[in-house]
Amino acid sequence: MRLCEKCGFDANRDTASFCARCGQPLGSAPLFSEDTAVPTSHVQVAQDTTRMNKHTPPPADAATWSGWDNRAPLSTGDVLQDRYRIVSLLGKGGMGAVYLVEDTALYGKQWALKELLERFTNPAERAEAIEQFRREVQILVGLRHPNLPQVVNAFEAGGRHYLVMEYIEGQTLEELLKAAPTGHLPEDQVLAWSAQLCDVLDYLHSHDPPVIFRDLKPANVMITPQGQVKLIDFGVARLFDPNKGTDTLRMGTVGYAPPEQYSGQGQTTVRSDIYALGATLYDLLSGDNPEAHPFVFTPLRRLNRQISARTARAVSKAVQLDPGDRFPS
Incomplete structure (x- = not known):
């Protein structure tokens, strides 16, 4: 039997990878130590990556790197690509914001516009986030299913990356x-x-x-x-x-x-x-x-x-x- 160092449970199978009582990986350090805040939103865990969530303030030294984008969110009435007019902010998280937009090229049809916010602590983190965003676009454009949102456009403007997709009410x-x-x-x-x-x-x-x-x-x-x-x-x-x-x-x-x-x-x-x-x-x-x-x-x-x-x-x-x-x- 294997002993869990976190909760003390000693009846885990010899072949078990995780504790049957608390879920702790066996034979490894705790996933979250007692002095580590457990994130409440998306988490990203890597040895050289800062752990952040939507409540995390900018780090003290963020201003020393020019990649930290302190520009205000898009405002109602702003137009991107001479086509997409901002109607309202639908939501905002640690890495992005989503807006309701009107497509002036399609008689005011409404779309959801997803924006990648340029708020990173170092160039490597920025490159990683942009790659993640591009991967999302790559995956979505190849999917067609009634339970998935339709993607209609992707572009870069003003140093920010955008994804235009079906606006879902509900x-x-x-x-x-x-x-x-x-x-x-x-x-x-x-x-x-x-x-x-x-x-x-x-x-x-x-x-x-x-x-x-x-x-x-x-x-x-x-x-x-x-x-x-x-x-x-x-x-x-x-x-x-x-x-x-x-x-x-x-x-x-x-x-x-x-x-x-x-x-x-x-x-x-x-x-x-x-x-x-x-x-x-x-x-x-x-x-x-x-x-x-x-x-x-x-x-x-x-x-x-x-x-x-x-x-x-x-x-x-x-x-x-x-x-x-x-x-x-």
């Missing part, structure tokens, strides 16, 4: 969950949405090479007024490379990302998205946000007795720590 699953009077969502409704999520994940995973989304969570799933699911934010998606042993960067959202996505013990696969789907369903059905306790999931029926045993078993299997114990697709 609410995220995160917003719907927060508004739920019971603190969780009805099982039949969640299963109807999950069927659409499974369909679009199957589409992504069926590509050659497979497209791994890597950041499935309630905040990245939109529900239109017609009840259609839209998977949004491909910022950390990647193409599966069977020749690579591990991912170069660890990206995702704490609580929804599987252990292998951060530990460096393997690269993300289709089963990594299955874990994130399970964590998302767990959150929606229980109201117990997994960000508060990564890798630890209380049996669903203890939290919500209305959940069917079949659904509870499926969610439990999806969030197994060992990828081999999850559903293959």
Whole structure:
């Protein structure tokens, strides 16, 4: 049996890679030490990369490098490419902003304009973010599925990079969950949405090479007024490379990302998205946000007795720590 140095659990199998109690990778340092703040949004973990999230202020020495962009966000009425007029700011995160724009070349048709914000601590970080943004464009332009947003244009202007895509009206699953009077969502409704999520994940995973989304969570799933699911934010998606042993960067959202996505013990696969789907369903059905306790999931029926045993078993299997114990697709 293997001992977990983090929680002291000593009944782990000799072949186990992760602690069965707390999810800590066995035989390695803790994923997050006690003096390390656990991020609440996208995280990026690498030995030479600064860990940042949307609440992180500019570092004290940021002004010493000219790559730190202190320009104000785009304003209502601004026009890019002599075509896209800014209507409003839809949202803003640590690395980007999204605007609602009108296309003056198409009689005012509305699009969502995604902007990569130039706010980096060094040239290497900037180059990495631009490559990530370009990878998102590269992946999205080759995809056609009713549960994915359509990409219509990509360009650079004023030293910033932009992506023009379908504007999706509706609410995220995160917003719907927060508004739920019971603190969780009805099982039949969640299963109807999950069927659409499974369909679009199957589409992504069926590509050659497979497209791994890597950041499935309630905040990245939109529900239109017609009840259609839209998977949004491909910022950390990647193409599966069977020749690579591990991912170069660890990206995702704490609580929804599987252990292998951060530990460096393997690269993300289709089963990594299955874990994130399970964590998302767990959150929606229980109201117990997994960000508060990564890798630890209380049996669903203890939290919500209305959940069917079949659904509870499926969610439990999806969030197994060992990828081999999850559903293959």
